[in-house]
Amino acid sequence: MFGLFAKSRAMAIAAAIAFLALAGALAAVYFISPHAMLRITTGPEGSQAHRFIAAFIKVAEIQHPRIRFKAVPVADVRASAKALEQGKVDIAVIRSDVPLPVNGETLVILRHDAVAIIVPHHSAISSLVDLAGKTIAIPIGPAQNENSHALDLLLNYYSIAPDRVKRVFLPVAEIGPAIARKQAAAALAIGPVGPGDVVDTVASIARVTQGAPKILGFDDADAIVKRFPAFESYDVPEGGFHAKPEVPDDTVTTLAVNYRFAVPIAMPDIVANAIGRSILTAKAQLMNLSPLAGQIEAPDVSDQNPMLPIHPGFADYLNNGDQSFFDQAQRYLYIVGIPLSVGASLLTLLVSSMSARSAKNDRIALRRLIALAGEAATADRDRLETLEQELHEAFVACVEASSDSDKGEQWKTSLAIQHAMRRFERRHAALTAASAATPRATDESVEISPPHS
Template sequence: MTGSRMMRFALWAGALLVIGAVAAAIHYGAPHATLRVTTGAFGTDAQRLIGALITEVAQDHPRVKLQPVQVDDLAASSRAIESGTADLAIIRSDVSPPTNGQTIAILRRDVVAFVLPPKSAIDSIGMLSGKTIAIPQGRLQDVNAALLDLILSYYDVAPREVKRVFLSPDEMVAAVHQRHVAAILAVGPVGPGEVVGAVAAMAKGTGGTPTILAFSDADAFNRRFPAFESYDVPEGAVRSRPATPDDTVTTLAVTYRLVAPDLMLDLVAGAIGRTLFTSKTKLVALTPLASQIEAPDPDAKNPILPIHPGVANYLSNGEQSFFDELHSYFYLAAAAISILGSVATIVLGRAKTGRMRQEQKRIGQLIQIADQAQKADTEMLEALDRSLHQLVGDALASAGGSGADSSMTLAINHARYSVTARRALLSSQGAQGTALSPTSVALK
């Protein structure tokens, strides 16, 4: 590659690098992304909550767009994060949590309630062996049945020793009244939902005040199965009259979370978390489900679904951390541009140095032709003439239309004059030679 071509290539390469760096700075300098987020089937709590979040994010961060991705169930939502087909997902902590998932926000905390008839003799999970458990019918019945099996196994009760039936609310009332079931397993929030429905069915079927089975070793269960938490249900939290439970009961809980892959930029994760936490009132106006949104604990050491660093930074340092993070991306972009500019300068400098060295070499060869022409015979003069033509052609190609400098032009004219003068002298002395064209060799 000639010096001029190398220089043009270096110029184009440097320009493209700088343009790319500027584009990257603009692109990454602020939250700017289309994020795919999983939702449940149409009409589900998850679908309504994500719909509200999409609306709020569009207003709060116009450069961040949430694109809903419908999945069949909670397990599919987790797989979408692991496979990279979704950037955000609603998952339940006990249902196949993604190995690369990190928590943006806790959307809801569901208690695990074994609802018992009044004056039931059952006071531990072990006493459920040989009994029949009712589980509310619905999309999550199989998931909750798997949760039952896990709990039974922890307490050394073989799942096959406990029969389970999936019942509608009316069927549960009848089953309780006829004493076909010993308990109802309900998983839901402390509020409207499965737990309240199960307590109501038990109360209606028995005509008394139900109780909720306590887990005395909930903390130990959590250490073995981090997807579960120890949770205290306050007196009267499920039903006020008569109070259910009649005293604070410690049980288990699972969490619904909005999670992102661990590779999501801190700035983007922080922006999503910030919208959830600062716009909670607006979200509640769109769906009451948003009332249960809470921030994850930045100090929690849970080995599954840890808090995303971008969210942790925002929670620890507030709004200032968000703008500091934004500034850091601009700083990195500026540093990248500076480095690329320096590299381009070095490349261009080396290309220019190489070209100058090549020109110096050609000038030396032209001077050598002029010196040798003064004593050359006809045959040698023809050889010098061919060398001169070759050097002129190389100089033109190297200049690339920009014109040669004055030193090169002077050297070419000097060599051309020497060859022409020697040929004229040989001709006057009777030597035979081919006339050389007197065309000017000044380069334009």
């Protein structure tokens, strides 16, 4: 019984020490660790996405020396979303019209790419419906399949079977000549207002057709967005895609898809806050390294039905303004420290309770030793043998518990054991002496007289 309590007490103390050591180790790792490593997707070598991510990493690591980034090349935005979903990266560049990662949340909007259907100035095509039965040219590149899929969505909206519009994928420089040779009736390019596929495609067509190409507008853009939330209504300003001649020649409403940084739902708030804040504050520096940074913006926190929710850590920054690293860290210390403190307190109470129980059992053992010594003084030989067995059991229990008892308890136990042993020895001696003094019973001789004859 005493051994069981001793072992339990030792295990509780060991658990408390291990618990506190773990808490200390976690705190040390958090504060002493030189940096966190975040994996981020990037496009194929030489692509616009690859150049932008390289610029972002350079600026972000200067602003946050504790954070390091590892670029993870992916084939396209579809693969980028899948990498985040599978836990292979911590930050992914995703596009709104491709399947979104189920575990992702928005950090920042990187840019808006207009969906431009471009026709030569003399073309009779005035809307997307007029493309049925014709061929459309799409620039070759990492996003060509996603761009073709976007066209499918728009054709479905107008109840046109996608296979009724043939696609040819060509280098941008060859799209203008292909249209001039009647190999294609129009071109589809998706890109930003600024350097990119749309501007290059417009220039290619303008050079060959000797006129300003037209950008088809979408009068029902809002209705399309309600049906396909991957798109957004987008106004292209006059001359947005070509200065001389101006393309478009007036503001035109079209559609757009957006690129954004997505991060896992499980990303700590403090990390999401730091990354999102650094992107917004370093926008000017990023623009010096990549023109694509010009459209970076914060997501709309007032949107009640976002396509991909904003990460709460960055949303807190957008709603409440800047918070210092200490403020953010303090929140985590409370979250982690309170359970650790409660756990340590409970362990202390458990150890104290077990110590008190052990001390109580030590007192019971002492009283039992004294009681055995008292009973031995008057016991007969049979009872003395029974008491000796009980004394042996009590002695074993006291020895097992002695390593966890304090010096005072050990001293008391030692005295009680010596006292009991002396009383048993005296009783044995007394019983032996009494047995020797008692005379043995002798048999009386009986004389038998012979019978008379």
